[in-house]
Amino acid sequence: MDQPVDPYQFSFPYDAPPPPPPAPAPRRRGPRLVAVGTAVAVVVAAGAGGFAFGRHHDGNGSAVGSTHGFADQGNGGTTPFEGSPFNGPGGPGGAPFGSGTSGTPATTDQLTGLVRISATLKYQGGRAAGTGMILTSDGEVITNHHVVEGATRIRVTVMDTKQKYAATVVGIDSKDDVAVLQLSNASGLQTVTTDTSAASVGDAVTAVGDAGGSTSSFNSAPGKVTATGQHITTHSQDSSRTEKLHGLIEISSDVISGDSGGATYDAQGAVIGMTTAASSGNNDVVGYAIPIGTVLSIAGDLEQGAQNARYEYGTPAFLGVGLSGTGTRVADVFPGTPAASAGVTAGATITALNGTPVRTAAALRQAVTTYSPGDSVTLTWTDLAGSTHSATMTLIDGPVA
Template identity: 30%
Template sequence: MKFKQIVTTVAISVVTAAASIFVYGKYFEQRRPIFVQNESGVPANYARYMPGTEGNVNAAPSDFTTAAKTAVPGVVHIKTKINPRQINSGNMQKRRSILQDLFGDDFFGDEFNGGGDGRRYYIPGQMASGSGVLISSDGYIVTNNHVVADADEISVGLSNGNKVYKAKLVGADPSTDLAVIKIEASGMPYLLYGNSDNVDIGQWVLAVGYPLNLDATVTAGIVSAKSRSIGINKASNGRVNTAIESFIQTDAAVNQGNSGGALVNTAGELVGINSAIASPTGSYAGYSYAIPVNLVKKVVNDIVKYGNVQRAYLGVRYAPSSVIANMSDDQLKEAGIKRDANGVQITDVMPNSSAAAAGLKVGDIITAVNGVRIPTTAQLGEQVARYKPGDKISITYMRDNKEYTVNNVIMRNLKGTTDVVKITSLDKLGADLTDLSKDQASRLGVNGGVLVNDIGNGLLKKQTSMMPGFVILKAGSNNITSVDDLSNALDKQKSLRLTGFYPERGADIYYYNINTNTGDTENL
């Protein structure tokens, strides 16, 4: 029998619940100072290099025994519990009357308008498991965001099975699918960071984790590709898609439960965090994908120091490499894009951005960042993601067949400044939100509003049954015409009702009650 092969990308954790995050720590407490791994504190029994291959971690070992013994103690088994929860249905079937249009909702009170809390229903609890990697002796652990997303309880077991620890979430970054959790412990065996830039295609690597709820398991393979973009990450917060994908692809066997586990070289150094598989069935079928450790280091350090990732933006739009490959010659000509350009072609430059300050223009082709060559959009995303607002970089680009380099380009945040970005009430919603355009508002017959493109992993997902496509018109008593309006309303009032409608469902008005002051969302 012939089957049409459709390679689908699936997250490799058995976590199936909604992706909001339960946080045990207190957001307003002072963060611990940033930590950087230091080889003066090398874990006990650390192999460092395989015998006979000193200084060359890419050399083929006689076996993987030493590397496995080095890595296994530093990889932990993470189990999560999601409690049953009550969801506000949003009074979904209440239709406005002409009297409400004339006199307003407040004139008639809550009973006429659908009641204060609306209908409620329960989502049953769930339990799941995944993997994580100890990165410090005092119990910091990096894992995938999707492993701990929405968890009310997180427990961590060591490979020796001697003890189980309760863990708290330090912070998470859905854009890279990374999270940091912490256990109260000391003297933990941890893995040293390697250098993912030095990972070569054909190099031997080991995947270590807890697949299918088994004990610690080690598999081996080679690096089959680098800088892969496979299209699984979506924007969760803010107004633009900030997903970053530049995976190390390997053929080491990885299955459900390996999520958040270690990809190590033959020296036992951490070179990636296993995150996804490509498979027509949902189980391992040949390839797995790991987040490069050089990106992991930056995300982890930001989370520990600031509580969230301080992400810098170059401020350019470009056609993804995968899109260019599928465009016809006529389409490329119309868009002004070259098919064979060895770099990233700029299709738009955002005002007040790093790229604008650097003098980049539409049509320029970015070829390098800080001297690192950038042949694909995935590599550009990874390189830029390694920097925070205020950092200085150099950008090399082609214009009119000549190559130029501009130095000391100051990286900026999404707002065009170098300020530290703090977590806001709007961030806690966890949704992808955009202002209605003038054309959209005119077509819908409203003065403006906020369109919910994606529910994401935050309060809207956890507390309501809101669906993508909802248009927010009011927050409490405040009329909402923009995302900034919504942000201001949320900052002023922690518990309020979001009022709006679904354009495709007609004139029905929907109400969703939310509370941004709950203790389980402080670090979203």
């Protein structure tokens, strides 16, 4: 059986310019490369644990990877999600998911309503890149949750005009891998055309997105619908944590890193799905897209602020500590955060939040989720010498949950 792949690539230091995109070349099918980094810390932020970083297909056990580009500085793989170890390339250079080629340039019509998403991951020292689709003329954008997970800043480029916007997260559904963004001060944008009719096996499709992480163009990958109603299980390569996605469209298009959140078009040029994953089993690529009807339903809920255990809104509260393992021992304290200002240091053990004892990372995360950025809390911890400290701090905006 093929080994699980790690699709995260484009490794370069935080705030350094990305390397130039590779020269265009035909896509090709073949085995995927494996690159797994070991997590040494998790960062406590409000919100659910993040999207798992590897996948396998339920039916045949083939490896499946989410299809956005990820940048990691090689700093140990810190992730801003409690209990979800980061599986990155493990250092500069990384390894490509897919053949690393840029494919066939997308047409002008295919670019209409599509955006390139660039996310800065301050606390991980890297960047992520992916694709999104414009739903409204004033800048509502849909993408995969895993494209923006961990982001501390999001910038969006509208591909048909090259206009650039700052973006904020309206809401996320991490279980279904959907996020809704809002572009700042946007108006008059062209939107995608969608078709919520059920896809049929044999239908011609084309996946279009930021394949390979190009900063200036998008690319297309033709294929066919090979199955519908598919279920895949997501899993972290370094833990037993799993999540499931249901009801997906399986396509033969050769989707690669950067395509996540992009359009799966039908033969008439309407969006029938949002590309989200790809499998490398049996030395052949199989893509997966969330049906656009499912995506639009979730987006509608998130727009309206619907209450659902699967949904989260806005920016989570943040203490600014990274925990080692499943306990509350501090591995990292991030500069400029409340914990750093209060004097918490690496090696300390957090024991309570606002007087409520916390003994595990999960318990601390759950305690933080009851507060919002701007709220004041009292943190209690024990230092390496065994002395107990307490300090009142104001929570700040954290990375996207």
